Structure formats: C-alpha cells, structure tokens
Amino acid sequence: MDNIIYLDNAATTQIDEDAYKAMIPWLTTFYGNASQKYFFGQKAHKAIETAREKIAKCINANPNEIYYTSGGTESDNWALKGIALKSNLNKNIVVSNIEHHAILNSCNFLKQLNYKVLYADVDSCGTINTNSLLKVLNDKTCLTSIMFANNEIGTIEPIKELCKEAHDKGSLFHTDAVQALGHVPIDVKDLNIDMLSASSHKFNGPKGVGFLYIKDGVDILPFNNGGAQEKNMRAGTENVASIVAMSVALENNIKGLNNNRKHILELENYLIGFLKDKNVDFIRNGSNNTLPGVISLSFKNQDGESIMHRLDLKKICISTGAACDSINTQVSHVLNAIHAPSDYIKGTIRISIGKNNTLDEIKRLSIELLKIVQ
Ligand code: PLP
Numbered sequence: 001m002d003n004i005i006y007l008d009n010a011a012t013t014q015i016d017e018d019a020y021k022a023m024i025p026w027l028t029t030f031y032g033n034a035s036q037k038y039f040f041g042q043k044a045h046k047a048i049e050t051a052r053e054k055i056a057k058c059i060n061a062n063p064n065e066i067y068y069t070s071g072g073t074e075s076d077n078w079a080l081k082g083i084a085l086k087s088n089l090n091k092n093i094v095v096s097n098i099e100h101h102a103i104l105n106s107c108n109f110l111k112q113l114n115y116k117v118l119y120a121d122v123d124s125c126g127t128i129n130t131n132s133l134l135k136v137l138n139d140k141t142c143l144t145s146i147m148f149a150n151n152e153i154g155t156i157e158p159i160k161e162l163c164k165e166a167h168d169k170g171s172l173f174h175t176d177a178v179q180a181l182g183h184v185p186i187d188v189k190d191l192n193i194d195m196l197s198a199s200s201h202k203f204n205g206p207k208g209v210g211f212l213y214i215k216d217g218v219d220i221l222p223f224n225n226g227g228a229q230e231k232n233m234r235a236g237t238e239n240v241a242s243i244v245a246m247s248v249a250l251e252n253n254i255k256g257l258n259n260n261r262k263h264i265l266e267l268e269n270y271l272i273g274f275l276k277d278k279n280v281d282f283i284r285n286g287s288n289n290t291l292p293g294v295i296s297l298s299f300k301n302q303d304g305e306s307i308m309h310r311l312d313l314k315k316i317c318i319s320t321g322a323a324c325d326s327i328n329t330q331v332s333h334v335l336n337a338i339h340a341p342s343d344y345i346k347g348t349i350r351i352s353i354g355k356n357n358t359l360d361e362i363k364r365l366s367i368e369l370l371k372i373v374q
Pocket of ligand 1: 199210
C-alpha cells in the first residue's frame with residue numbers, strides 16, 4: 001500500500017518474501033494431510049520435519065524439542081498450565097510483573113485453581129535482576145517464567161542469570177521470547193532454559209503459527225487431546241504452509257541479524273537525535289540493553305492516544321503500547337511497574353522499527369511527530 005508508514009513491528013511484521021513464496025505450494029499443490037501415510041501426506045509430513053530441523057538449528061535445540069503451536073499465546077498458556085497442572089497445589093509459580101497478558105492471564109487462571117503465583121519486580125529500566133527474583137523464589141517454585149524481552153519497552157532480561165537462580169531453587173525455567181526471537185541471537189543450550197515460546201508473525205512469518213521449545217526430559221502435560229500429532233502433545237491437523245513459511249522467515253532473520261540490527265539502529269539513532277536536537281521534552285523508556293527498533297517514548301504533558309491518532313491521519317502506524325492492550329485505555333502495567341513519572345506516563349507511544357523500514361520513512365515520522373508534540 002502506497003504512502004503507509006508502518007512502524008508497529010512489535011505488534012506484527014510484514015511477511016518475508018521468501019517465506020510467502022514457500023507457503024504457496026503447500027496451499028495449492030501439495031495440500032495433503034501430514035498425518036496420512038500415502039506419499040501425498042508424507043510429502044507434507046517431510047516438509048514440517050524439515051522445517052522443525054531448520055527452526056531447531058536457529059536456537060541450537062534438537063528438532064525433537066520443537067512443538068508447533070498456533071502462536072505465542074498458545075505457547076505461553078501451554079508452558080504455564082502444562083507444568084503447573086503436573087505439579088501439586090502446594091507448589092508456586094514465579095513470573096515478573098511486566099509479562100505479556102498471555103502469561104499474566106494464564107497465571108490468573110491458575111490462581112482460580114488455587115495455585116499461588118508470586119511476582120518479581122522490575123527496576124525503573126524494566127530489568128528483573130537476580131535479587132528481585134530471589135525475593136520471590138523458594139523451594140516450592142515449580143516454574144519460573146520471565147520474558148526474554150519486553151514487548152512495550154524492549155528491555156532485554158538477563159535470562160541466563162535468572163535461569164540459574166531458578167534452577168538452584170529446583171524450579172524449571174520458561175521464557176516468553178515472542179518479541180526477541182529473530183531479532184537477537186538466542187541459544188537455548190547456552191542459556192540452559194527448559195522452555196521457550198515463539199511466534200512466527202513477530203519475525204516476518206505468517207500469523208497463527210508459532211512453537212514451544214521443550215527441553216528433552218521436561219515433564220509437561222499435553223496442550224490438548226485429540227490426534228497423535230506433535231508426539232501426542234498438541235493435537236490437530238498441522239498447518240503445513242504456515243509451518244514451512246515460519247521456518248524460512250526465521251532462517252532469513254537469523255542470517256540477516258547483524259545487518260538488520262545495524263540498519264534499524266541507524267534509523268533509531270536518527271529519530272532520537274532529531275527529537276533531542278529540537279529540544280523536545282521526552283523520556284526513552286527501557287534499559288541500555290533493549291531490542292533493536294523497539295522505542296518507547298514518553299512525552300511530557302502529552303496524550304499518547306492522541307499522538308497515535310494524529311499520526312494515523314498521516315498514515316503513520318505506531319502504537320501506544322501492546323497491541324492487545326489498545327482496546328484497554330488504562331495505563332499499561334509495564335509503565336506502572338517501571339514507575340514512569342506521572343507527568344510523562346500518559347504521553348507514551350511505542351514506535352517499533354522493522355528491517356523493511358527506510359530512513360525516509362523515519363524522517364517523515366520525525367517531522368510529523370515534532371509538529372504534534374511541540
Ligand atoms: N508474548 C509477547 C511478549 C508478545 O509480545 C505477544 C504478542 O504481542 C504474545 C506473547 C502473543 O503472541 P501471539 O500474537 O502469537 O499470540
């Protein structure tokens with residue numbers, strides 16, 4: 001679409017050209033059911049197994065540790081409920097207070113079943129440090145779930161250290177890497193994590209598909225019950241075309257990681273430099289270790305909602321926070337958790353730059369944004 005400037009890549013991304021092309025034959029020509037034993041079904045079966053190998057390689061996992069799901073929300077629900085329901089009720093679950101609602105609302109569900117959930121606080125940059133985690137971990141914790149990077153402010157968490165603390169207390173460790181995967185390197189063996197959630201549409205793959213990495217030997221309940229797909233762990237006819245496309249998109253993003261990062265940081269620096277040059281009164285939320293391109297800005301005495309709508313009139317798409325929160329007009333739980341100053345908090349917007357954005361687009365955004373906030 002001409003003239004649109006899409007700067008909400010943390011909400012979703014444009015599909016990678018190769019990934020899109022890779023989908024088509026599995027929708028049109030080779031549409032067989034991957035569970036059927038005749039050659040037409042086996043061709044589809046082979047395609048999803050090849051995709052599994054590719055995906056596993058991208059995160060340094062074994063292919064048998066990758067389970068396909070319908071996306072990040074399902075993976076998060078599975079990880080939390082699948083471990084909690086296997087454990088007994090006197091166990092507890094630890095999460096951070098800036099998790100995505102797929103985690104927080106799974107916890108709310110478990111609380112209704114009388115599970116105890118403990119929340120680790122973040123500092124003003126959105127970082128969960130080991131001390132904050134240690135305050136809530138105990139020998140009854142069966143699962144600790146901390147997001148790899150926050151979707152609103154981009155802060156990347158010290159996952160390796162946090163995972164070690166959780167393991168030392170005998171807890172399993174899950175990370176919601178939905179925003180991070182495909183944008184920063186992730187090696188599940190080096191991190192020593194037990195589970196990881198991922199969603200294809202956040203790394204230039206199609207929507208409605210994702211995966212859960214489950215380390216060999218982790219004892220978790222199946223997500224649902226039905227056919228024998230995904231080794232009896234996640235029933236339902238496989239979404240072959242989307243699975244294949246997801247593997248291509250992830251592979252391409254991992255190959256392009258350094259170049260994409262460099263390009264995105266250039267655009268990011270232009271925008272921040274421009275606003276500073278013009279003496280705009282704003283705070284950039286997050287830490288000095290944030291996801292490339294996720295820019296949370298709080299403008300003094302402004303209204304984020306109105307900035308978003310005025311940019312929309314110029315066909316520039318940005319957000320006020322998480323996409324799933326945009327129907328919820330309350331101040332985001334993440335901004336509350338980092339104690340964003342009261343005269344800035346309402347004036348918060350999230351600009352998220354992707355690999356396909358150009359410097360010209362950022363220049364246009366910078367000018368339009370300046371007109372609004374000045
Ligand atoms: N977790 C995080 C951190 C997210 O940012 C999102 C989506 O915004 C999700 C989970 C949910 O992923 P999906 O849209 O694939 O269900």
